[in-house]
Amino acid sequence: MARVALVTGGSRGIGAAISKALKEAGYDVAATYAGNDEKAAAFTAETGIKTYKWNVGDYDQSKAGIAQVEADLGPIDVVVANAGITRDAPFHKMTPEQWQEVIDTNLTGVFNTVHPVWPGMRERGFGRIIVISSINGQKGQFGQVNYAATKAGDLGIVKSLAQEGAKKGITANAICPGYIATEMVMAVPEKVRESIVAQIPTGRLGEPEEIARCVVFLAADDAAFINGSTISANGAQFFV
Numbered sequence: 241m242a243r244v245a246l247v248t249g250g251s252r253g254i255g256a257a258i259s260k261a262l263k264e265a266g267y268d269v270a271a272t273y274a275g276n277d278e279k280a281a282a283f284t285a286e287t288g289i290k291t292y293k294w295n296v297g298d299y300d301q302s303k304a305g306i307a308q309v310e311a312d313l314g315p316i317d318v319v320v321a322n323a324g325i326t327r328d329a330p331f332h333k334m335t336p337e338q339w340q341e342v343i344d345t346n347l348t349g350v351f352n353t354v355h356p357v358w359p360g361m362r363e364r365g366f367g368r369i370i371v372i373s374s375i376n377g378q379k380g381q382f383g384q385v386n387y388a389a390t391k392a393g394d395l396g397i398v399k400s401l402a403q404e405g406a407k408k409g410i411t412a413n414a415i416c417p418g419y420i421a422t423e424m425v426m427a428v429p430e431k432v433r434e435s436i437v438a439q440i441p442t443g444r445l446g447e448p449e450e451i452a453r454c455v456v457f458l459a460a461d462d463a464a465f466i467n468g469s470t471i472s473a474n475g476a477q478f479f480v
């Protein structure tokens with residue numbers, strides 16, 4: 241039987257590329273989205289990948305949504321916690337709302353996504369947790385105190401889960417994408433974006449498929465000894 245993968249924020253941007261790559265690799269994939277019904281329907285029509293709507297920042301919604309996915313597809317073997325938002329502002333202008341929204345989605349959202357599937361993974365003795373962090377969780381970023389805090393937090397989550405899951409056949413790893421050609425990066429003012437690309441030795445933005453490839457690698461059954469690691473895919477922009 242095919243393994244089942246859940247990708248949050250899986251119908252757009254990097255998440256869409258991850259959903260498609262996992263499907264191509266033979267997984268039964270469920271992709272979640274937060275708000276855009278039209279785009280999600282178009283994604284399902286194009287790919288055949290089922291989409292589910294819930295707010296990853298809400299524990300009860302996440303738990304109910306995950307129960308529905310498992311009723312439809314079977315127990316979830318692979319979780320890709322990818323859903324994320326930005327609310328960029330220099331710290332002196334950042335509002336408590338901008339802080340909280342990003343914390344709720346990017347950090348608490350990871351807890352809410354992993355926590356409901358964790359007991360089942362422990363019982364079955366298999367699981368793959370893959371969290372999409374960011375280069376900006378590693379190095380910080382002007383205008384992203386909120387976002388960088390969550391993405392650094394993701395690394396703490398996976399390093400702790402890796403230790404807790406290891407004896408139960410569960411691995412937890414993070415991927416830190418650099419600047420990837422998605423709507424999120426395209427929303428950065430053009431001048432700022434140009435200066436960012438100038439800092440990438442590869443000389444271009446990354447492609448979503450280049451991140452999806454890392455996910456397929458980590459999700460595999462034979463990636464069992466890769467646990468608690470961080471894969472950077474950033475065109476040589478930053479080294480830990």
Ligand code: CAA
Pocket residue numbers: 326328329330333373374375376381382383384387417418419420424425428429432
């Ligand atoms: N380093 C130092 N100074 C900077 C700077 C930087 N990176 N960026 C802007 N500034 C300075 C400007 O030069 C300007 O200085 P002066 O006032 O002396 O002229 C000042 O900051 C601009 O300040 P403002 O108060 O006018 O800032 P703003 O309200 O216009 O907001 C910003 C600016 C929203 C932070 C904008 O610069 C921005 O969007 N930056 C990009 C942040 C970024 O990289 N986001 C990543 C999004 S993609 C993503 O998150 C995906 C991923 O994981 C990689």
